[in-house]
Amino acid sequence: MIVIATFESHLFVELAISALQEKGIAEHQIFAVPLNRSAEPPRLLDTLHHANGFSxxxxxxxxxxxxxxxxxxxxxxxxxxxxxxxxxxxxxxxxxxxxxxxxxxxxSTHRQSRTGADIVLLIRCDEQQWPAVEQLLRSHHALGLAGVHDKQPNR
Amino acid sequence: MKLIPPARRKRAHLSQLTTTHFHLRHPLVVAFFSFSFPGFGNLMQQRYATAFMLILWELFINTKAHINTGILYSLLGDFEKAKAALDERWLMFYVAIYMYSIWDSYRGSVDMNKLYLLADREDAPISSIRMGIWDINYLDKREPWLALVWSVLAPGLGHLYVHKVITGLFIFTFTILVSYFAHLPEAITYTLTGRLDCATKIIDMQWALYLPSIYSFIFYDAYVSAVEYNKLFEKELAHYLRRRFQPKRFAWPI
Missing domain, CATH: 1.10.287 (Helix Hairpins)
Incomplete structure (x- = not known):
């Protein structure tokens, strides 16, 4: 099965990953996707900058x-x-x-809320590992969490 | 094996006492802080050697030439007293270095903004922790409002909180020194106990007029540092995760 979890960008993500590895989840079973913030200004506006967030x-x-x-x-x-x-x-x-x-x-509607999902974590694991993985991710402050089963049994 | 490959442009440098890094700054804002106190613009840019040189020079020359007293009487409209207060022998040395500090912090910010963009696009790895005999420095998330509040309560504490130890230590010493010579503690006591005429008499305006620039700068810089260090933390974490945890062997469901 595959477990999908979202996290805020925080040290807890690394703690969660290392705890998963201690539980026997191998490195190739973990896939992390850091999301790009849409509010960030990626361009050089003239030579003056109003960097968002602190100005x-x-x-x-x-x-x-x-x-x-x-x-x-x-x-x-x-x-x-x-x-x-x-x-x-x-x-x-x-x-x-x-x-x-x-x-x-x-x-301007430019300002967005600072908190939110910054990192998506995908974890490949066995069905029987799911309760432990879920408990571990929740205790490491996952924002959202879902398990997708590979095939529905008896169908 | 080299863990961190050489980068053309580094975005940040972690040392024990501070994290030096590029981030976008409005050149006019940096120039303003140099205008309000020469050297503060460079202090924002974490160019400590230049900053300390200019700040200490400003303190010395302003005190010698009685610039603040001159400003005080000029703004009060008492031009005769202003002229009498200013010391011609020192005044001449003031001008060029004052203008330089404003110009240099503006020019430097424009350049460093470009360098930031290049470094950010290069996206070189950043080390996330530095340990040594003096201190431990690590990238982490810090609450900007907390940095602001600590700075307002006591100058320097906000900077210690965001781990700008060099700035913090300097500001701590500097502000206490200036407040002491301005007789600020006595003036505050007199003000709070209602003896307002005594407060006006005891306060040394030559020294007291340094304080508005110092105070506003401190809370602003601590707040901005917290925000920018948080961004740096996020970039480092995202970079690490992308490099380390995106295996080709990952078994996708489709």
Missing amino acids: FLDLAAILGTCLMLLGAIYGYVLAWGPIIWGIIGAVLGIGIGILLKWWVNRK
């Missing part, structure tokens, strides 16, 4: 720096002093930065 903090950090600096400077002559005005500036800058990015990103 939403760019603006927050930049505005945070600027407004914190201005807050500290003008806070120096204001009643509340440079500390409080610096913090107000930082929070305001970071907040505005994140909100702006969120507002821009909301329009």
Whole structure:
């Protein structure tokens, strides 16, 4: 029979494979298919890059720096002093930065959920190994799992 | 037998204290961090020697020439005080190196983005663990938000969490030094106990004005590092699985 399991990209995949091998599943009975993320930008856009996934903090950090600096400077002559005005500036800058990015990103459907099946594992094994294999894969955080039997008995 | 064949371009290099790697960066963002504190752009790029040189130079020359004090009074509109504060004898040395750090981090990012694409397409194997007498470094998944929160709580901790030990150690020392000379702890105490005029009096603005750039940079860099190291981990794992577990002898059901 053949067992099909999906995993998130994590060390658990390697742990699962090595545990299977310890259980007697040979290397040629295991086939791993890492899936390519569709959201990844594989091209050189001009010379500027907005690499997906982290750019939403760019603006927050930049505005945070600027407004914190201005807050500290003008806070120096204001009643509340440079500390409080610096913090107000930082929070305001970071907040505005994140909100702006969120507002821009909301329009594009580019962002996908980060968690999901990254790796498909196919395991060739005997029928009587199935319960042990299933238990092992589940205990190693397989996202989804199915066994396909070669031929239905008595048919 | 050589386990890792020679690559024309490596995507990442694991050492005990850090993982040096290429990833895509927006050149303008890197340039901005160099603008806010010379050397930080290079620190983002993990070019430590250049970064430390520029950062320490900035700290030295800015403190000597009283640039921050000059900025403070200029923005407050008190130009006479600004002129009096700036030290002409040191000010001249500031300009070229400041501009260089901005230009170099922009130019470097553009180049390194191209190198990243080439290295990524070459898809050379990456080693996934490095052990030595000082530390153990391994590729793994780390939570970006945790890196951010640790960085906000205490500068340097987020970097230690993502195993950028060199950056972490530097930032740790640097931030504490700057905060100490700015009299930040006393100013915070006075502020929290409501003695706001005392806080304004005790704080040394020449030193305090370094802090906004440092603080924002630290949490940003720790967060981005966690995200990019996670991507690197995924690439390494996928590469390994593709190379090792796609046997030709696999008995397909059809």
